[in-house]
Amino acid sequence: MYHGIINIYKEAGYTSHDVVAVLRGILNQKKIGHMGTLDPDAVGVLPVGLGVGTRLNDMLSGGGKEYVAELYLGVTTDTQDMSGNILTRHEVTQSEEQIKEVVYSFKGAYEQIPPMYSAIKVNGKKLYELARKGQEVERKARHIQIDEIEIMKIQLPVVQIRVVCSAGTYIRTLCDDIGKTLGCGAAMKSLQRTRVGSFLIENAITLDEVKKLVQDGGLENNIIPVDAMFPNLRAINVDEAYFKQLQNGNRLTLEMIHESGSFEDNERTRIYSGQGVFFGIYRYEHSTGTFNPVKMFIT
Secondary structure, three states, rough: OOEEEEEEEEOOOOHHHHHHHHHHHOOOOOEEEEOOOOOOOOEEEEEEHHHHHHHHHHOOOOOOOEHHHHHHEEEEOOOOOOOOEEEEEOOOOOHHHHHHHHOOOEEEEEOOOOOOOOEEEEEEEEEEHHHHHOOOOOOOOOOEEEEEEEEEEOOOOOEEEEEEEEOOHHHHHHHHHHHHHHHHOOEEEEEEEEEEEEEEHHHOOHHHHHHHHHHHHHHHHEEEHHHHHHHHHHEEOOHHHHHHHHHHOOOEEHOOOOOOOOOOOOOOOEEEOOOOOEEEEEEEEEEOOOOEEEEOOOO
C-alpha cells in the first residue's frame, strides 16, 4: 500500500471523486482521498492522500490556493460558469479602466455567498441536488480572503485574472460578483488551479502518468511522505526503551526523548521512533512537561 500525498493534475471532464476512483483502480488500494474539490470543467492541482496520507485532510485544508480564471463579461448563468443555462445578456460598455478598478476592489476580506451549484450541505441536502430540482435556498455568507488579484489579459468580452485566496473561495462566485458590480454580469469561462499550499502545477502529474509510473516502478519518487508536509516542526526521536509507549499513542515525557533544550508551551513537533520511523504530530504541554498526540500517522 502507498502512503503519503500525490500531486495530481486533474484534467477536464473528471470530478474530484472520479480521480479518486481511477487511482483506486490503478494503485489497487481503497484508502485514497482528495484534498479540495475542483469543478469537473476545471483543471489543475488536486492533492490526493494515499493510505495514512488521507489523515492529513483536516490539517492541510486551510492552505492558500492560486487560480487562473477567465471571466466572460455580459452574461450570467444559473451555475455562474459557461456550462450553465444563460439567464441574462448585456452589452459590455465598460472601459478597461472601469473593469480594472472593479476587479482590484475585490482584494482583501470578502463576504461571499456560496453558489447553489456546490457540494455544501443545507439541512442535510447538498446544494447542487436542490439546484438540479430548480430549488434555491438561502445561504449564509462565508468570510473569505482574496490575498492577490491580478488582471493578466483583457480581450473583451473575456478578462483573464490570477487569484490567490483562502480555502473555501468559489472562483465562479467571484466572477459572478465582479459582473454584478460592473453592472453587465459575468460568468466563469475557464478555471485552472495552479497551486494548493505547497503543491504547484508544474510538479503535478496526470492519471495516465501515474499509470505509467506504476508500470515502470517509479511512482514512489512522486509520493510526498507525510512528515515532509510539516517541515517547520521540530523533529524529535524517542528512546527505544520507550517504544511501547510511542506505539500505543501514549503521552511522552522529556526523559523519553533524545533531544535536549527547551520547548514552547503548545509547540507542535514531529515524533519519530529511535529507528527514524515517523509516528505523528505531538503537542508539548509545559504545565505537565509532556508531549501529547495530536494526530498519529503510523500504519
